[in-house]
Amino acid sequence: MITYSEFIRIRRQEQEDGRMLTKLTNETLDEMKDYIAINKKSLEEAKKMGDSKREEEITTQINNAINTLDQIITIRMNKLSNMAILGTKIDQARNNMTSEEIVLFDEIVKIVSEHKKNIISEVKNVSAKELKVEEENSDVDKIVIKITADVPRFIWRNNKSYGPFNFPNVIEIDKEVAEILIKGGKAVSA
Secondary structure, eight states: OOOHHHHHHHHHHHHHTTTSOOOOOHHHHHHHHHHHHHHHHHHHHHHHHTOHHHHHHHHHHHHHHHHHHHHHHHHHHHHHHHHHHHTOOOHHHHTTSOHHHHHHHHHHHHHHHHHHHHHHHHHHTOOHHHHHHHHHHSOSOEEEEEEOSOBOOEEOTTSOEEOOBOSSEEEEEEHHHHHHHHHTTSEEEO
16 A cells, blocks of 8 residues: 555656656555545545544645645656657656556657658648749838947838847838838937
């Protein structure tokens, strides 16, 4: 039978082991459930007897165990995510995972792999034609200005977002917007 000190030991070991997972089995989780169930039964008995002090103590024990388990799970999820993102060899770590964690890890690996693959594919397959279209869509009338005062982010009438621009800074910007910034005393021609 597991005790609360075992919850604490597992949490401490998870915190100290950095990237490695502490052995946590489905059986250990079942023992944790049993611990909570036994405490809940004791809580019911304390309520029946009208022992409010004992009731408070048991409620605190239950809450502490659940909070500690929450911390353990959070630490382990961070480790699993990092292993999936970094592509860590997982064979040995699988021995320390619960069956639910293995499913979670496999899903994270799948999502991370798809994400990387999509971005790389998109970048690899970009064509010169796409670049040309972007250049044609951009305004040809751009000028270089020097920012003389901080300018917050704003949206111009062409629905493009500009800024924020911090002093001092030299930027290339649409001529029409540059003229407004210069007239407003926020920039000078560079």
